[in-house]
Amino acid sequence: MEFCGLAFNTPLVLLSGCVGFGEEYTRVAGFSNRDVGAVCLKGTTGQPRLGNPPHRVYETPMGMLNAIGLQNPGVDQVVDRILPELDFSETRFIANVSGSTLEEYHEVTRRFDDSPIDAIEINISCPNVKEGGVAFGNDPDMSARVVETCRKATDKPLVTKLSPNQTDIAGNARRCIEAGSDAFAVINTLMGMAIDIESRRPVIGNNQGGLSGPAIKPVALLKVHQVHQVCRAHGIPIIGQGGVASAEDAIEFLIAGASAVGVGTALFYDPLVCRSINTGIRDYLDRHAIDRVTDLVGTLQLHGGGACG
Numbered sequence: 001m002e003f004c005g006l007a008f009n010t011p012l013v014l015l016s017g018c019v020g021f022g023e024e025y026t027r028v029a030g031f032s033n034r035d036v037g038a039v040c041l042k043g044t045t046g047q048p049r050l051g052n053p054p055h056r057v058y059e060t061p062m063g064m065l066n067a068i069g070l071q072n073p074g075v076d077q078v079v080d081r082i083l084p085e086l087d088f089s090e091t092r093f094i095a096n097v098s099g100s101t102l103e104e105y106h107e108v109t110r111r112f113d114d115s116p117i118d119a120i121e122i123n124i125s126c127p128n129v130k131e132g133g134v135a136f137g138n139d140p141d142m143s144a145r146v147v148e149t150c151r152k153a154t155d156k157p158l159v160t161k162l163s164p165n166q167t168d169i170a171g172n173a174r175r176c177i178e179a180g181s182d183a184f185a186v187i188n189t190l191m192g193m194a195i196d197i198e199s200r201r202p203v204i205g206n207n208q209g210g211l212s213g214p215a216i217k218p219v220a221l222l223k224v225h226q227v228h229q230v231c232r233a234h235g236i237p238i239i240g241q242g243g244v245a246s247a248e249d250a251i252e253f254l255i256a257g258a259s260a261v262g263v264g265t266a267l268f269y270d271p272l273v274c275r276s277i278n279t280g281i282r283d284y285l286d287r288h289a290i291d292r293v294t295d296l297v298g299t300l301q302l303h304g305g306g307a308c309g
């Protein structure tokens with residue numbers, strides 16, 4: 001299938017922060033990057049970052065909280081040392097760009113533009129950093145300015161990763177399309193907290209973290225549906241994500257309007273999950289006599305007078 005002019009092996013995308021820099025799972029027996037359409041690399045900033053103090057992850061019912069804090073070696077190291085090691089014959093690779101200022105977003109995007117990377121995801125929705133991140137993503141004016149800035153730095157496909165921690169995600173998407181976004185990733189993690197009742201302190205060193213995994217799937221599906229209402233008229237594709245762990249989950253996202261489906265947290269407990277998701281999607285298409293996966297995208301039939309327009 002095709003996504004933003006890129007040939008994808010399958011509709012699945014491995015999500016940023018869950019697969020290191022694209023090589024992490026290739027050491028797992030039976031795992032192959034060929035099973036997915038694209039791999040999103042860990043969030044990358046202008047300078048190296050050490051990330052947040054521990055604890056950085058905490059398991060919750062049907063999900064997990066994380067506050068890694070964008071630990072990464074900096075864009076120079078990623079472009080000069082890591083990208084040359086990746087096998088671009090296996091899959092498409094998408095960079096994930098973060099920053100504390102517009103200038104940093106511009107510079108990191110420019111460095112990736114001058115590299116073999118296939119596309120660039122703009123992370124304006126990271127809940128785990130003090131400056132930039134979700135503070136940009138929850139403000140439609142700032143979101144649009146970040147997209148505009150990155151657009152000036154590259155002609156490669158730009159995927160804007162939207163925050164679920166805002167009231168009008170569809171309105172924000174509209175602004176990002178006007179600013180030059182080619183696609184969206186919907187959704188990033190939801191802000192959350194866990195408390196140790198003995199110490200009466202937050203479990204996470206950063207006090208709060210981003211909630212991911214099956215617990216957030218219903219929220220993610222609604223957000224994909226809402227953003228799809230805006231994207232449909234412009235032919236703008238969405239990478240739907242949030243709690244996908246089975247073929248049925250992925251099919252729900254496709255029906256809601258996602259052209260591709262991301263898998264993140266599920267990889268931590270089943271690194272080979274993409275194989276069974278691919279098989280399950282093919283079986284579903286056969287069973288329903290649907291020729292191509294794209295024919296399923298956005299086929300949701302709302303009940304009459306549904307509230308989610």
Ligand SMILES: Cc1cc2nc3c(=O)[nH]c(=O)nc-3n(C[C@H](O)[C@H](O)[C@H](O)COP(=O)(O)O)c2cc1C
Pocket residue numbers: 015016017018042043044066068070096123126161187188189211212213214216241242243244262263264265266
């Ligand atoms: C440990 C961890 C680290 C993450 N790091 C990033 C990141 O660097 N950049 C980003 O855009 N999203 C990051 N995310 C968010 C995921 O890419 C994904 O959008 C989110 O977890 C929802 O999908 P899931 O429920 O399948 O994990 C991270 C998520 C986790 C669990």
